[in-house]
Amino acid sequence: xxxxxxxxxxxxxxxxxxxxxxxxxxxxxxxxxxxxxxxxxxxxxxxxxxxxxxxxxxxxxxxxxxxxxxxxxxxxxxxxxxxxxxxxxxxxxxxxxxxxxxxxxxxxxxxxxxxxxxxxxxxxxxxxxxxxxxxxxxxxxxxxxxxxxxxxxxxxxxxxxxxxxxxxxxxxxxxxxxxxxxxxxxxxxxxxxxxxxxxxxxxxxxxxxxxxxxxxxxxxxxxxxxxxxxxxxxxxxxxxxxxxxxxxxxxxxxxxxxxxxxxxxxxxxxxxxxxxxxxxxxxxxxxxxxxxxxxxxxx
Amino acid sequence: xxxxxxxxxxxxxxxxxxxxxxxxxxxxxxxxxxxxxxxxxxxxxxxxxxxxxxxxxxxxxxxxxxxxxxxxxxxxxxxxxxxxxxxxxxxxxxxxxxxxxxxxxxxxxxxxxxxxxxxxxxxxxxxxxxxxxxxxxxxxxxxxxxxxxxxxxxxxxxxxxxxxxxxxxxxxxxxxxxxxxxxxxxxxxxxxxxxxxxxxxxxxxxxxxxxxxxxxxxxxxxxxxxxxxxxxxxxxxxxxxxxxxxxxxxxxxxxxxxxxxxxxxxxxxxxxxxxxxxxxxxxxxxxxxxxxxxxxxxxxxxxxxxxxxxxxxxxxxxxx
Numbered sequence: 001x002x003x004x005x006x007x008x009x010x011x012x013x014x015x016x017x018x019x020x021x022x023x024x025x026x027x028x029x030x031x032x033x034x035x036x037x038x039x040x041x042x043x044x045x046x047x048x049x050x051x052x053x054x055x056x057x058x059x060x061x062x063x064x065x066x067x068x069x070x071x072x073x074x075x076x077x078x079x080x081x082x083x084x085x086x087x088x089x090x091x092x093x094x095x096x097x098x099x100x101x102x103x104x105x106x107x108x109x110x111x112x113x114x115x116x117x118x119x120x121x122x123x124x125x126x127x128x129x130x131x132x133x134x135x136x137x138x139x140x141x142x143x144x145x146x147x148x149x150x151x152x153x154x155x156x157x158x159x160x161x162x163x164x165x166x167x168x169x170x171x172x173x174x175x176x177x178x179x180x181x182x183x184x185x186x187x188x189x190x191x192x193x194x195x196x197x198x199x200x201x202x203x204x205x206x207x208x209x210x211x212x213x214x215x216x217x218x219x220x221x222x223x224x225x226x227x228x229x230x231x232x233x234x235x236x237x238x239x240x241x242x243x244x245x246x247x248x249x250x251x252x253x254x255x256x257x258x259x260x261x262x263x264x265x266x267x268x269x270x271x272x273x274x275x276x277x278x279x280x281x282x283x284x285x286x287x288x289x290x291x292x293x294x295x296x297x298x299x
Numbered sequence: 300x301x302x303x304x305x306x307x308x309x310x311x312x313x314x315x316x317x318x319x320x321x322x323x324x325x326x327x328x329x330x331x332x333x334x335x336x337x338x339x340x341x342x343x344x345x346x347x348x349x350x351x352x353x354x355x356x357x358x359x360x361x362x363x364x365x366x367x368x369x370x371x372x373x374x375x376x377x378x379x380x381x382x383x384x385x386x387x388x389x390x391x392x393x394x395x396x397x398x399x400x401x402x403x404x405x406x407x408x409x410x411x412x413x414x415x416x417x418x419x420x421x422x423x424x425x426x427x428x429x430x431x432x433x434x435x436x437x438x439x440x441x442x443x444x445x446x447x448x449x450x451x452x453x454x455x456x457x458x459x460x461x462x463x464x465x466x467x468x469x470x471x472x473x474x475x476x477x478x479x480x481x482x483x484x485x486x487x488x489x490x491x492x493x494x495x496x497x498x499x500x501x502x503x504x505x506x507x508x509x510x511x512x513x514x515x516x517x518x519x520x521x522x523x524x525x526x527x528x529x530x531x532x533x534x535x536x537x538x539x540x541x542x543x544x545x546x547x548x549x550x551x552x553x554x555x556x557x558x559x560x561x562x563x564x565x566x567x568x569x570x571x572x573x574x575x576x577x578x579x580x581x582x583x584x585x586x587x588x589x590x591x592x593x594x595x596x597x598x599x600x601x602x603x604x605x606x607x608x609x610x611x612x613x614x615x616x617x618x619x
Binding site for chain 1: 303304306307308310312314315316318319321322324325328332395396397398399400402404407414418419421422423425426428429430431432433434436437438480483487512513514516517534537538540541542543544548569572573576588592598599602603605606607609
């Protein structure tokens, strides 16, 4: 009620009321300044990260990076680029069916107890640290199954990590489709399978695709689980799914920046630039196309 | 039910069932592989700070029924302290920053440019962990260790944990600062949307009784969002607890020591799992790997607990 008495005094201007009003105006101004400062600080941090990566990364770019593999701590990045693409493509190949079909189940059978349980577990799995997935991949596939550090172990590990994420984004996309569309479909005699695949999924395809794109950005930027499952290689992929480590870009950033040589640092900066550009482009595409479609998304 | 519907139902249910299976597999295999370590370490695992592979050139000895190298011991109190301390510092910084940025974006920035201004905060979420680590390593640590920490330690010399020595820049506070930047978008984005969806009538009622616009935010809008804020902060805490690469590159990777002040080097459970992998592979008895599996199991259970708590706190509309 203090605001009410405060405003009553404000309507009846005497010296004391004016002083109080001034204090409140000052406090509000200070509040706006502090919140603006918080925004500026965060924006500055983002811009400084991007400036650092772009300035150092572009200085390190040259054509050789895209034409030759690494050799020791010098050479190019082509083997790492190839590996990152392969790992991400493999992970998506495994995770997309699970995520999309699972998302259809959780959305279209949402009244079932099991559907609610799956959604809760997917939510919780999204928050499990990536290194835990990496350790799991190491203990099961790399050692117990004897695959050693390999492409298959990395792909399956990352797929386990991003499938729950794709499930949740698919579910939210399907829930955004108006119920009238379902009723109209059933009224016309469509089976549920036909309704979902021919009407609902088509209707919300942009949002499902956005979830898949963001999952792709996540797996491109991952490092820790891959250290445990894929390790590192100076060579191109030879076509073996198991028994052979593979190169990837994020490893170059982490490992080469600790070497005392300028050539290693240049490779790390170039790798950071490539990964950041890629992830940023995907995220911007996903977010801006969504806001144009009038769809809201958080985090 | 038509046969095609039954087939559809079975198919999608089978794919959905993979998700609980993933959780079950994580838990079962981590428990299985940490079993020897659980037996060997007992409860000391959580109450002492000694991670020691033992004499790698000796002959394995049997202790409590498990083969280990002589003198080996595995106890991670220092990792638990490092993990909790860095995550709490991150949260203490991220909550006010996130709330401030959300208020500014939702209430002070014109709607026309709000989408783009929000990106300046929310894109922090999509920067890969290892790039945060790189930035911390080449920009933030030199800056903090030269221009900030020495002065901080001098001016706050009588405040416990804030006094000298101000260290090398690699340590608890640096890790906390970078972790806060990594989890602030979660808080800012969710809170901004919640503020935007506050009924306009509440704002008008506040203004009508003479409150300033900031008083409307602080005394009417924000108090309504206390529970969602707690939920989303818990979610952010979960992220901070498990961050690996950035912490690995900037925390100083302390071994077996507890931080003496806020500038001291630390390790977290997640970062330690990466930094120790190579040496653990050298242990001929495999006990070091079982020990790492036990750290992984503890981290899994901790993150399950924190995330389940967060999901129960966050209302459905805010939960993604």
